[in-house]
Amino acid sequence: MGAPKQKWTSEEEAALKAGVVKHGVGKWRTILKDPEFSGVLYLRSNVDLKDKWRNLSVMANGWSSREKSRLAIRRVHQAPKHDENPFAVPPFTPSDEDIVDVKPIQVSREVVPFSGPKRSIVRLDNLIMEAITTLKETGGSNKTTIAAFIEVKRRYRIAPTPAYSDRRRSSSLLMDGRQKASLRGDKEETNVLTKSQVDLELAKIRSMSAQEAAAVAARAVAEAEAAIAEAEEAAREAETAEADAEAAQAFADAAMKTLKGRNTPKMMIHA
Template identity: 40%
Template sequence: MGNQKLKWTSEEEEALKAGVAKYGAGKWKNILVDSEFKHKLANRSNVDLKDKWRNMGGQGSGANSVNSRAKSITNGALTHKPQSSALTLVPIDNVINKPPQSPEGVKNSKKYKEMILEALSSIKDRNGPDFVSVLRFIEKKYEVPQNFRRLLSLKLRKLVLQGTVEKVQKRYKIKHAPLGTKTPLPKQKVARSKSRRDTRCSISTEMEDAAKIAAHKIAEAENKAFVAAEAVKESERLSQLADEADAVLLRLKQIFEQRKEKGDDTSSKIVLFCRRWSQALCLSRLA
């Protein structure tokens, strides 16, 4: 009720294009106020215009260049632009090296999911994978559409929500926990219960989630001179920074202390375990 999506009519689209042609992309308010368009776009806000333009892929301006990057080789690759080819991306290297009608090109094209997994598994950054790295990786290897950044971010988000991949941080914007107020706790997502195999490790299965979610935090900790003897202390500090893994870190802390009481000096082993385990999980998911 009340929240129906109202689709853009071709008239509105035309008006938007014309508006951008006259004022330039980004001058949404100007377009909206112009008496030439205000009638046709009466139902739309400046934000709507911006969103619509984004969805249209910034077209309308003369040549609808697909990609800005080096693309001197313009063979018959761009002949097909059905509209639903957005699914797969063709490896750019192959296209360049093996010119024309190479069936290999199509053969080597990959789905978004595969590419993302490929990128994530080949990026070995101590700080954990970040969005830009993934973007760059794929851009370098495949032919990507102009609005690929957004497409990737949407896809990546979906995969994260599905639990297919770990959360990928964005290097330029790591939001820390609010330090006090707020408590954005309700981030629970422990609905992972699909795993049952793997009993080889003597560690309890409940540790699976902990290891997986906290793996990156652990790696971070190690970077900051994380020493086994000070594991608990450090984890306490980190728990303030962690925006999602608070509960998990708490659990790890418990495990640490538990082990310590037993005179078991396995703190560092647990750290290692966490890292290996997360790697193993990643690999197993590729199947």
């Protein structure tokens, strides 16, 4: 009854990811028909693609064997006004506003002409923005999608996020409000685990090109968004999601600061 079992090859997975990046989540039939991927996926069906993506997405979230754990209880949210929720939305305003707050910087960075003979500016920023917008339209602000995008577009790889396994109820819970401030303004603090990562990545960013930095920053923002969205659906893992969101946001923030501090853009944004 069950099919013999045919493990997905890396090529197939790559094709699927590329297909999702190109056509969007859910366009299984389109992806399948695309001559670009049909060569690799000719054995798979649209349903297979869907299922594979489902498994992929699930794993990317650490939610082990799918929502089997807790599915019945879905308390929380539905009252985005002012809930007495422990976490949820107190820190940085989420969603679109955060994105648009960050986007302009990347745009401005992109607009600033590089020293003439520089390489052709591969407006990565634009691509990222497009991707994020597409994701929002499709309502699929998913880490998997973001990861796929980055993976396909660049050689960047979103960490398998194994750090999630740990359930530290310290960071967000013990200190409400903008704890991330300590991450931004300061750097010599007894920060949470996020510090090490942010610091490390930040160091890399200094030697990165503007495009690369923008890409990483965008990714971080996207991750923050995704984390928040997930938190809305699953208050269960809210702490994890929020912690991740904080880390990503802090990282994005720091990245942005670094970018601005380094180049001091001439603000060519239609002044």
